[in-house]
Amino acid sequence: MTFVQIIDCKTQRFDDMNRLMDKWVEQTKGKRTATHSILAKDRSDTSHFVEIVEFPSYDVAMRNSQLPETDRIFQEMVALCDEMPTFTDLDVVRDEQLYKATARRFFELAAAEGELGPLDEVFAEGYHDHDPTNPQDAIGMDAVRRELDEWRGGFRFTFTVDDQIAEGDRVCTRWTWNATHTGEFMGIEATGREISMTGTVIHRFRDDGKIVEGWWQYDQLGLMGRLGAVEA
Numbered sequence: 722m723t724f725v726q727i728i729d730c731k732t733q734r735f736d737d738m739n740r741l742m743d744k745w746v747e748q749t750k751g752k753r754t755a756t757h758s759i760l761a762k763d764r765s766d767t768s769h770f771v772e773i774v775e776f777p778s779y780d781v782a783m784r785n786s787q788l789p790e791t792d793r794i795f796q797e798m799v800a801l802c803d804e805m806p807t808f809t810d811l812d813v814v815r816d817e818q819l820y821k822a823t824a825r826r827f828f829e830l831a832a833a834e835g836e837l838g839p840l841d842e843v844f845a846e847g848y849h850d851h852d853p854t855n856p857q858d859a860i861g862m863d864a865v866r867r868e869l870d871e872w873r874g875g876f877r878f879t880f881t882v883d884d885q886i887a888e889g890d891r892v893c894t895r896w897t898w899n900a901t902h903t904g905e906f907m908g909i910e911a912t913g914r915e916i917s918m919t920g921t922v923i924h925r926f927r928d929d930g931k932i933v934e935g936w937w938q939y940d941q942l943g944l945m946g947r948l949g950a951v952e953a
Contacts (some may be wrong), residue, residue, distance in 0.1 A: 723813035723930065724779040728772040730798070730806035735762070738770065738801050741794060748790040754781045768803065778929075779812065813928070817887035820926045824892045827924075827932065828880040831869055840866060845931035854941040875906025876916075883919075893923045898939075902948060909950050916947050 732738050742760060746753065755774050763769035776782035785791060799805065813819075827843045840862050850859040850868070859868050872878070878900035886893045898918045904911050920939025924932045945951045 723816055723819065724776045724782050725811045725813055726774045726776070726782060727809040727811065728774070728806055729809070730770055730772075731766075731768045731803040732770065732801050733768055733803065734801050735767075735770065738798070741797055741801065742772070745790070745794040748794070749785075749788055752788055752790070754785040775813075779810070782810075815889070815928070816930065817889075817892070819930045820890070820892045820924070821885050821887050823926070823930050823932060824885065824894050824922075824924050825882055828882060828894075828896065831873075832879050834877075837866065837869060837873065840869075841931075843932055845927055845929075845933045848932060849934045851934070851936045853937070854939075871906070875902065875904045875909075875911075876900040877903050890926050890928075891923055892926070893921060895919070895921050906948070907945075907950075909945075909948050912948060914948065916944065918944055 730738075739760070742758075746758075755776055757775040759773045761771050761773070763771070774782075776785065823843050830838045830840070830843065844862060844865065847861055848865060850865055852859070852868075855868075859865050878898055881897040881899070882894055883897055884895040896919065898916075898920070900916045900918075902909075902912045902914045902916060918939055920937065922938070923936045925934040927933050942951065
């Protein structure tokens with residue numbers, strides 16, 4: 722689960738505080754586990770600052786706090802503040818931007834040349850895939866890998882993400898698939914034809930940002946027609 726820490730402080734020495742944050746980033750380079758950091762100033766009180774730091778998880782954040790560089794920076798930060806800063810620890814229960822980025826990452830993995838990358842980067846174990854063109858759903862990482870290997874074995878392709886809409890734990894992606902038929906696919910030998918197809922997929926996410934379910938819609942009949950397997 723993504724973890725966010727909010728550091729709330731007051732200081733009359735903002736420039737020094739800003740330089741201290743740069744120093745922290747430099748000294749922990751290669752060791753710092755934060756994925757995103759924002760420093761914001763209160764519009765109604767120019768001495769009031771809030772830093773929001775994001776980590777992949779609480780455990781990762783705790784490893785970051787145990788770095789000797791982090792402890793030294795903290796002591797310097799306290800010295801710059803008018804009063805002791807406060808810390809608020811938050812577990813992120815919904816992050817629609819993260820979900821959209823993970824959905825896009827799936828399309829990158831699927832289309833990448835060479836060996837198929839680790840699917841657990843985007844999918845939860847037990848992922849359930851609904852594809853109306855398949856006789857039964859693909860459930861689990863191995864089944865999804867077999868499905869992707871069939872497409873990757875038959876085509877050299879790219880995906881373009883045309884549109885994304887996120888709401889709650891779901892992301893709908895409208896995509897365009899451009900491919901060259903380079904290998905056997907569903908019993909059809911390679912034709913070398915250039916093919917394009919559009920479709921949509923709705924992905925459902927769990928709170929750690931992994932995809933747990935997907936529902937696909939695309940024109941496979943049209944695809945088979947362009948491959949010459951059926952009459953257009």
